[in-house]
Amino acid sequence: MHTHAIPYINFDGQAREALAFYKDCFGGELQLLEVGNSPMAQHFPPERYSYIMHGQLNNEHFVLMASDLTPPPFTAGNNFAVMVACATEEECRRYFEKLSEGGHVYDPLKMQFWGALFGVVTDRFGTRWSIGWDPKAA
Numbered sequence: 001m002h003t004h005a006i007p008y009i010n011f012d013g014q015a016r017e018a019l020a021f022y023k024d025c026f027g028g029e030l031q032l033l034e035v036g037n038s039p040m041a042q043h044f045p046p047e048r049y050s051y052i053m054h055g056q057l058n059n060e061h062f063v064l065m066a067s068d069l070t071p072p073p074f075t076a077g078n079n080f081a082v083m084v085a086c087a088t089e090e091e092c093r094r095y096f097e098k099l100s101e102g103g104h105v106y107d108p109l110k111m112q113f114w115g116a117l118f119g120v121v122t123d124r125f126g127t128r129w130s131i132g133w134d135p136k137a138a
Helices: 015-026 089-100
Strands: 008-010 029-034 052-058 063-067 081-085 104-111 117-122 128-133
Touching: 015 029, 015 052, 015 063, 015 089, 089 104, 089 117, 089 128
Parallel strands: 008 063, 081 128
Antiparallel strands: 029 052, 052 063, 104 117, 117 128
8 A cells, every 4th residue: 555645625614515526527436425424423513414524525535534523713615626637638637527527726727847648626615637648657
């Protein structure tokens, strides 16, 4: 097993919807633990029981984790970007297009000066994604 980083995204009540969207985009298996089904339920008001305490999307290439339990104040997408290093050009274009739906393209997908196809998009949930494919690494 190799050491690797796992992105963890905090949301403000949208973790379930966001992880379902990411599953639709990338595929994989989604696991969700609601606050109300956890040992921590007694520490939360009933209106937060449907919040996601921990969510995890596993596909054959990466793991993405998320939660609705964010230290206040919540600010979407201001502290990280999730980098997806794609195996093929087609995969790179497909992911970028899907993540752009309802989002904002910060840097359009294009061949960059360093020789990679690369772009940056903020998705409809406020999460910033860097999507790239390096033909030299293929």
